[in-house]
Amino acid sequence: MKKKEITTPVTLATSESSGMKRRSFVKLMGGGIFIFFNSWSVIELFGSASLAQDKSLPKDYNAFLLIAEDGTVNCFTGKIEMGQGIITSLAQMMADELNVPFESVKMVMGDTDLCPWDGGTWGSLSTRSFGPNMRAAAAEARGVLLNLASEKLGVPVARLEVRNGIITDTQNAKNSVSYAQLTKGKKIEKFLDVKPAVEAYTDFTYVGKSYNRADAVIKVTGEAKFTGDLKLPGMVYARILRPPSHGAKLKTVDYTQAEKIDGITVIRDGDLVAVLHESRNKADAAIVKIEAEYSISEMPVNDKTIFDWILKAESTAREVNLLGDLETGRKLSTNTFASEFHDPYLAHAPIETHTALAQLEGDKMTVWASTQLPFPLKDALVKELGFPPEKVRVIVPLVGGGFGGKSAYQQALEAAKLAKLSGKPVMVAWTRDEEFFYDNFHSAGVVKINSGIDNSGLIKFWDYNVYYSGTRGSETIYDVPNIRTTSYSRKKDTPPVHPFATGPWRAPNNNTNTFARESQIDIMAAAAGIDPLEFRLKNLKDEKMIACLKAVADKFGYMPGKAADGKGKGIAVGTDAGTWVAMIAEVKVDKNTGKVEVLRITCAQDMGLCVNPEGATIQMEGCITMGLGYTLTEELLFEGGNIKNRNFDTYEIPRFSWLPKIETVILDRKDQAPQGGGEPAIITVGAAVANAVYNATGARLFRMPFTAERVMEALKNLK
Amino acid sequence: MKETISFRLNGKMTEVLIEPDQILLGVLRDHFGLTGTKYGCGIGFCGSCTILVDNEAVRSCNMAISEVAGKKVVTIEGLAMDGKLHPVQQAFVDNDALQCGFCTPGMIMNATGLLMKNPDPTTQQIREGMENNLCRCGAHVRIVDAVHSAALEMKGGKKK
Numbered sequence: 001m002k003k004k005e006i007t008t009p010v011t012l013a014t015s016e017s018s019g020m021k022r023r024s025f026v027k028l029m030g031g032g033i034f035i036f037f038n039s040w041s042v043i044e045l046f047g048s049a050s051l052a053q054d055k056s057l058p059k060d061y062n063a064f065l066l067i068a069e070d071g072t073v074n075c076f077t078g079k080i081e082m083g084q085g086i087i088t089s090l091a092q093m094m095a096d097e098l099n100v101p102f103e104s105v106k107m108v109m110g111d112t113d114l115c116p117w118d119g120g121t122w123g124s125l126s127t128r129s130f131g132p133n134m135r136a137a138a139a140e141a142r143g144v145l146l147n148l149a150s151e152k153l154g155v156p157v158a159r160l161e162v163r164n165g166i167i168t169d170t171q172n173a174k175n176s177v178s179y180a181q182l183t184k185g186k187k188i189e190k191f192l193d194v195k196p197a198v199e200a201y202t203d204f205t206y207v208g209k210s211y212n213r214a215d216a217v218i219k220v221t222g223e224a225k226f227t228g229d230l231k232l233p234g235m236v237y238a239r240i241l242r243p244p245s246h247g248a249k250l251k252t253v254d255y256t257q258a259e260k261i262d263g264i265t266v267i268r269d270g271d272l273v274a275v276l277h278e279s280r281n282k283a284d285a286a287i288v289k290i291e292a293e294y295s296i297s298e299m300p301v302n303d304k305t306i307f308d309w310i311l312k313a314e315s316t317a318r319e320v321n322l323l324g325d326l327e328t329g330r331k332l333s334t335n336t337f338a339s340e341f342h343d344p345y346l347a348h349a350p351i352e353t354h355t356a357l358a359q360l361e362g363d364k365m366t367v368w369a370s371t372q373l374p375f376p377l378k379d380a381l382v383k384e385l386g387f388p389p390e391k392v393r394v395i396v397p398l399v400g401g402g403f404g405g406k407s408a409y410q411q412a413l414e415a416a417k418l419a420k421l422s423g424k425p426v427m428v429a430w431t432r433d434e435e436f437f438y439d440n441f442h443s444a445g446v447v448k449i450n451s452g453i454d455n456s457g458l459i460k461f462w463d464y465n466v467y468y469s470g471t472r473g474s475e476t477i478y479d480v481p482n483i484r485t486t487s488y489s490r491k492k493d494t495p496p497v498h499p500f501a502t503g504p505w506r507a508p509n510n511n512t513n514t515f516a517r518e519s520q521i522d523i524m525a526a527a528a529g530i531d532p533l534e535f536r537l538k539n540l541k542d543e544k545m546i547a548c549l550k551a552v553a554d555k556f557g558y559m560p561g562k563a564a565d566g567k568g569k570g571i572a573v574g575t576d577a578g579t580w581v582a583m584i585a586e587v588k589v590d591k592n593t594g595k596v597e598v599l600r601i602t603c604a605q606d607m608g609l610c611v612n613p614e615g616a617t618i619q620m621e622g623c624i625t626m627g628l629g630y631t632l633t634e635e636l637l638f639e640g641g642n643i644k645n646r647n648f649d650t651y652e653i654p655r656f657s658w659l660p661k662i663e664t665v666i667l668d669r670k671d672q673a674p675q676g677g678g679e680p681a682i683i684t685v686g687a688a689v690a691n692a693v694y695n696a697t698g699a700r701l702f703r704m705p706f707t708a709e710r711v712m713e714a715l716k717n718l719k
Numbered sequence: 720m721k722e723t724i725s726f727r728l729n730g731k732m733t734e735v736l737i738e739p740d741q742i743l744l745g746v747l748r749d750h751f752g753l754t755g756t757k758y759g760c761g762i763g764f765c766g767s768c769t770i771l772v773d774n775e776a777v778r779s780c781n782m783a784i785s786e787v788a789g790k791k792v793v794t795i796e797g798l799a800m801d802g803k804l805h806p807v808q809q810a811f812v813d814n815d816a817l818q819c820g821f822c823t824p825g826m827i828m829n830a831t832g833l834l835m836k837n838p839d840p841t842t843q844q845i846r847e848g849m850e851n852n853l854c855r856c857g858a859h860v861r862i863v864d865a866v867h868s869a870a871l872e873m874k875g876g877k878k879k
Contacts, residue, residue, distance in 0.1 A: 082819050083817075083819030083820065085818070212812065212815045213812075213815055213818075215820065216811070216812040217804070217812055219817055219823050220795075220804065220808040220809075220811045220812055220823060220824075221755070221795065221796070221808065222754070222755015222794065222795035222796045223755070223796075225754070226821060228758070229754035231752070231754075279741075279745065279749055280745045281741050281742050281745035281746070281749070284742075284745075349855055350819070350821070351757070351759045351765060351767055351819070351821045351855050352757070352759075352821040398819070398820065399819065400819045400820070400821025400822075401818075401821060401855045401856055429758070431761055432759070432760040432761055433761075614815060618815055618858070618861070621857060621860050621861070622818055622856050622857030622858065624857065625857030625858075625860070626855065626856070626857045647760055647761075647762055647764060648760050648764045648765050648853060649762065653853060653855060654857065654859070655850055655851075655859075656845075656846040656847075656849045656850050656852075656859055657846055657847070657850050659846065659859050659863070662860055
């Protein structure tokens with residue numbers, strides 16, 4: 001493969017037709033009437049050393065788009081595509097704002113030299129946070145282009161209209177000019193003093209319509225390039241010696257046997273020991289020939305004792321919400337409830353493991369990496385390698401699933417270090433074992449809730465305490481007059497509580513908080529003798545939540561009570577990333593084995609304006625399916641720093657046989673700003689299933705996942 | 720010791736001089752540049768590396784190159800014919816049966832193998848046949864739909 005071909009970041013089309021190769025960029029240069037263009041290097045293109053240094057989105061709209069001579073609208077974003085579908089939805093937004101054909105928009109993503117600075121692809125922020133900035137940039141570009149057209153066509157702007165990237169005199173259809181003719185592929189050196197408003201939803205052509213994935217064809221042919229699919233001349237694959245457990249220190253190492261393999265290079269730099277070979281198979285064969293001894297230092301905690309460990313840890317308590325007075329609420333309550341909920345560590349387990357390719361050319365380091373954070377990775381490379389920022393470039397090709405796990409980028413630092421040490425382009429592609437071992441796991445956590453209701457079933461107080469699971473999703477949601485929400489986390493300058501790294505996992509910690517809150521709500525409803533749907537509606541004032549609940553109940557065909565056929569149904573609601581979610585799960589429980597089968601999940605969400613209903617629906621289905629994993633089986637097993645489940649045979653993720661019937665409803669909210677869609681629907685799965693198990697059997701579940709063993713235990717406790 | 724191993728790869732007779740115990744997945748990716756076949760778990764558990772060997776869907780990550788000597792190997796790159804997507808590929812596109820796309824080649828190869836054995840599978844048979852291919856994004860519902868519509872298309876019927 002020629003080197004140039006991999007300078008192409010994510011684009012919709014193949015590299016040949018994308019117009020995004022460096023040599024194509026050079027071709028774009030040439031004379032223009034109004035417009036200047038420098039060159040396709042970031043420094044010249046954007047006029048400053050690097051947009052990445054500003055840590056904010058640039059004011060110059062040119063940073064977001066470049067209209068090529070063939071009419072292609074190259075749209076630049078520091079966001080990356082990992083399956084969530086912004087390669088499609090951002091293009092829809094851009095096409096609408098500029099009035100160009102959807103097909104003409106090409107997304108250029110996650111390249112720190114070409115794209116405007118970005119904090120990373122997380123928190124379902126691409127549409128709701130980056131989107132408005134991108135739209136504003138497109139609106140200004142459109143305004144400037146109209147002015148340019150007005151001069152060129154000799155017609156006032158008010159007489160012009162734009163369709164499909166062509167500006168036409170409304171009184172003389174023959175008098176027209178295209179965007180491409182105006183820009184000639186160059187940066188536009190004109191700006192508007194008054195920034196134009198973005199289009200109203202009523203003017204949208206593409207936004208709000210369903211589009212299939214823009215990258216589907218290259219993904220079904222095998223043509224799509226993920227980081228591990230890249231190859232550079234002289235490239236070697238690295239395998240790195242790994243400790244047996246977290247916290248272990250290398251004592252001795254003997255790599256004489258590994259060195260005997262033809263073509264192997266062994267690199268040792270302090271504790272970093274790696275073998276390099278141009279064949280991945282050979283590197284794999286060499287790494288197992290290294291003998292090493294470690295001193296093991298492990299925390300006295302495992303997957304069973306972790307919850308006590310967390311509760312006993314020296315923590316800082318932070319009051320995140322305080323309303324009314326808990327004592328007053330207690331006095332008004334006729335029935336009080338105290339519950340404790342547990343959630344274990346989870347692995348992200350994307351099918352693509354962490355992968356990076358690093359190349360040092362002269363004094364410039366280029367790193368291709370599967371990461372959600374290209375710009376923060378660049379900062380880390382600058383810091384770790386001592387390279388100046390303008391000498392470091394990060395490019396993120398298509399990412400094979402992230403879910404928060406690829407907000408860590410250790411593999412890229414490893415590749416860069418090895419490339420620097422070896423002088424060769426180095427590919428580091430983690431094995432599944434390494435992926436499980438070095439994951440930044442979803443944190444284990446505990447939630448303790450004390451709450452009370454009065455005779456009429458109104459919640460009077462809510463004392464919510466969350467330990468090591470953050471505050472996302474800890475909002476009370478219900479209309480309760482007396483609330484205290486306290487979050488407990490590691491106290492400054494105390495030893496770490498977790499034996500390994502933890503980090504964001506799809507809708508970070510909201511799964512834990514929603515499981516706890518919605519279980520407690522169900523417990524209170526049952527004690528009050530009120531149907532869980534009615535109890536929720538009775539205690540809610542949040543109109544969006546009420547609308548979602550009614551929508552989901554309607555779609556599900558909800559009937560109060562217990563189904564005669566032994567099936568159970570459970571409700572859960574929650575909010576995440578600006579989106580409101582309500583869910584009903586239907587389950588069947590095998591009372592002899594404890595096995596829970598999820599038969600059906602219905603979900604309604606209010607996500608504001610839905611840019612791509614098809615894409616949003618897919619995200620809901622994906623959230624629901626993935627959510628079954630944390631609900632039913634996923635749990636990290638460990639002893640101190642030793643991770644026990646390091647492959648899919650022991651860490652079980654959802655499979656085809658688990659599939660429930662999935663129904664989704666997206667509320668029509670075209671008049672409201674778009675919100676997050678990649679995470680919300682996962683938060684309610686655990687609670688909805690737990691409440692359905694209760695409805696079916698009368699057994700309450702307080703610890704996820706609901707393995708057959710735990711369900712059996714809960715069933716036994718009933719007797 | 721290297722040996723010459725001959726087999727048919729994506730329709731063409733191919734020879735490779737190589738140690739016979741080399742893992743097939745690595746050889747396909749490194750030697751032949753067929754990077755559509757993915758590494759996912761290395762123990763034949765996730766199905767990302769699925770290819771067809773003599774029309775049978777198999778895992779290439781725990782198979783030696785010598786095992787395909789004299790056989791017919793098809794990877795994801797060999798499915799489309801004359802610039803036209805294979806019906807299973809087309810069905811994945813039409814049904815939006817993918818998200819990140821990393822498991823997709825393995826899913827498509829497995830589904831193709833499944834349909835070669837059973838051209839008219841029930842939903843239950845599709846689920847069973849696809850059971851050991853893992854997808855983390857949760858595209859399962861649509862993958863089942865895609866296999867159904869591909870089956871229909873391959874029988875000469877109309878897509879849904």
